[in-house]
Amino acid sequence: xxxxxxRFPWRAKALSESEARRSAEKTLSVSREGxxxxxxxxxxxxxxxxxxxxxxxxxxxxSEPPLVRAEAEFFFRFLERPRRAIGSFDExxxxxxxxxxxxxxxxxxxxxRDESRFWFDHAEINFVLAQNPSAHIARLAYQRLALQAEERxxxxxxxxxxxxxxxxxxxGLEEEALKCGFLEAVAFKETERYGEAKRILQDLIDRxxxxxxxxxxxxASENLLQIYAFEGNVEAATAIAADTVPILQRLNNRxxxxxxxxxxxxxxxxxxxxxxxxxxxxxxxxxxxxxxxRADVASTHLVLADLLLDAGQGPQAEWEIRAALxxxxxxxxxxxxxxxxxxxxxxxxxxxxxxxxxxxLNGYFEELQT
Amino acid sequence: xxxxxxxxxxxxVAFSGVFxxxxxxxxxxxxxxxxxxxQIEQELFKxxxxxxxxxxxxxxxxxxRPHLLLMACQAGHVYWxxxxxxxxxxxxxxxxxxxxxxxxxxxxxxxxxxxxxxxENA
Numbered sequence: 001x002x003x004x005x006x007r008f009p010w011r012a013k014a015l016s017e018s019e020a021r022r023s024a025e026k027t028l029s030v031s032r033e034g035x036x037x038x039x040x041x042x043x044x045x046x047x048x049x050x051x052x053x054x055x056x057x058x059x060x061x062x063s064e065p066p067l068v069r070a071e072a073e074f075f076f077r078f079l080e081r082p083r084r085a086i087g088s089f090d091e092x093x094x095x096x097x098x099x100x101x102x103x104x105x106x107x108x109x110x111x112x113r114d115e116s117r118f119w120f121d122h123a124e125i126n127f128v129l130a131q132n133p134s135a136h137i138a139r140l141a142y143q144r145l146a147l148q149a150e151e152r153x154x155x156x157x158x159x160x161x162x163x164x165x166x167x168x169x170x171x172g173l174e175e176e177a178l179k180c181g182f183l184e185a186v187a188f189k190e191t192e193r194y195g196e197a198k199r200i201l202q203d204l205i206d207r208x209x210x211x212x213x214x215x216x217x218x219x220a221s222e223n224l225l226q227i228y229a230f231e232g233n234v235e236a237a238t239a240i241a242a243d244t245v246p247i248l249q250r251l252n253n254r255x256x257x258x259x260x261x262x263x264x265x266x267x268x269x270x271x272x273x274x275x276x277x278x279x280x281x282x283x284x285x286x287x288x289x290x291x292x293x294r295a296d297v298a299s300t301h302l303v304l305a306d307l308l309l310d311a312g313q314g315p316q317a318e319w320e321i322r323a324a325l326x327x328x329x330x331x332x333x334x335x336x337x338x339x340x341x342x343x344x345x346x347x348x349x350x351x352x353x354x355x356x357x358x359x360x361l362n363g364y365f366e367e368l369q370t
Numbered sequence: 371x372x373x374x375x376x377x378x379x380x381x382x383v384a385f386s387g388v389f390x391x392x393x394x395x396x397x398x399x400x401x402x403x404x405x406x407x408x409q410i411e412q413e414l415f416k417x418x419x420x421x422x423x424x425x426x427x428x429x430x431x432x433x434x435r436p437h438l439l440l441m442a443c444q445a446g447h448v449y450w451x452x453x454x455x456x457x458x459x460x461x462x463x464x465x466x467x468x469x470x471x472x473x474x475x476x477x478x479x480x481x482x483x484x485x486x487x488x489x490e491n492a
Binding site: 047048051054058087088090091098131139172 | 413414416417420421423424425426427428429433437440441444445
């Protein structure tokens with residue numbers, strides 16, 4: 001057996017990482033309509049380029065989910081038909097799986113849940129044919145758990161998140177294992193078991209920092225902040241915000257920043273600082289709107305409506321509710337939301353604001369902010 | 371995406387550790403002619419470089435090694451399957467390996483490597 005380090009013989013010919021990145025960025029700057037015709041010029045079938053495109057799209061999930069959705073769908077369909085020979089061995093199946101999972105993840109962030117499941121199914125079909133399928137199926141399992149969290153299936157989540165966390169750790173996928181722990185904490189938070197949620201989140205923050213995973217530590221911190229805000233613990237919440245905002249800004253994690261802004265709104269509301277709370281909610285809403293997260297824009301309208309009713313501004317509150325209704329209706333988020341919506345619609349039809357109906361719907365949306 | 375992709379060193383260590391074994395897997399275990407084996411090895415090198423940078427791929431050289439071995443065996447298996455169709459191979463060893471399948475052969479080879487590792491560490 002040779003003991004020396006063997007140099008990679010193709011290195012001289014292959015693109016360097018920066019060259020591949022430039023090439024991928026150029027490809028993404030070309031409109032999708034005209035891209036197929038320029039497939040050869042843009043090296044769209046080059047596996048090195050595809051790997052870099054995947055990496056770029058992953059990095060944009062938290063800042064530009066509509067773009068990631070469109071690009072991942074484009075590349076998936078491009079590789080799918082006509083059937084193209086991509087790279088060597090399992091690479092076609094792997095990239096189909098990866099683009100399918102990217103499209104599904106982006107759809108999940110955009111609250112397009114049926115589409116998300118559609119793409120996860122596509123990803124699974126291809127990942128099972130790729131090398132190391134157990135790792136990819138496990139990564140996909142995390143995405144499906146995250147979808148369950150958004151659909152408020154907390155009993156299932158509490159059953160399966162710890163099991164998947166253990167499995168992922170066994171597969172050496174530490175980041176995904178931690179993320180499953182994070183979903184377990186979310187389930188505890190949403191069912192108001194704050195003590196358990198805080199314990200898990202703090203543990204996650206420590207472990208994520210140990211792995212130098214700033215992103216995960218920041219997201220866990222943002223959730224911990226939410227709990228402190230609900231509990232009215234101003235000191236703890238403020239300290240976390242001071243630590244976390246610069247990290248989320250540096251990572252360009254706009255989803256995390258918007259959610260953190262929303263949590264600050266709850267904190268300010270708890271201190272009866274109505275105008276400051278409204279400003280925080282509006283800032284969160286603006287961010288959600290800019291990154292295409294329409295469900296979150298709608299939920300923030302309802303949060304604002306509840307606050308405005310408390311402040312005695314009924315007509316303004318009604319405007320907020322009406323602004324939210326088309327999106328709620330279109331996205332058909334979950335049955336409880338639809339039931340609460342029908343109550344609210346009825347109260348609006350009678351030109352009355354049924355505060356109980358509003359609170360029910362509002363509570364549902366508050367719980368969606370995960 | 372998991373940014374903790376293995377560094378070039380890890381990939382090179384994984385590769386150098388099994389370089390001779392991959393060559394002998396293809397040329398001896400699967401009796402692939404030298405020229406074709408060299409071409410398959412080049413493809414394996416390129417594939418493995420990208421494989422090790424995929425999210426979800428193992429980080430250490432030791433954990434990467436079985437994936438490279440398995441793909442080498444699959445390459446040898448596909449090489450003959452395409453040529454032989456339903457006919458058995460003339461070479462008994464190739465025949466045995468085709469019947470057992472690439473997964474089984476890769477496990478055998480990995481065990482052999484592990485025994486070597488253990489002896490070195492003893």
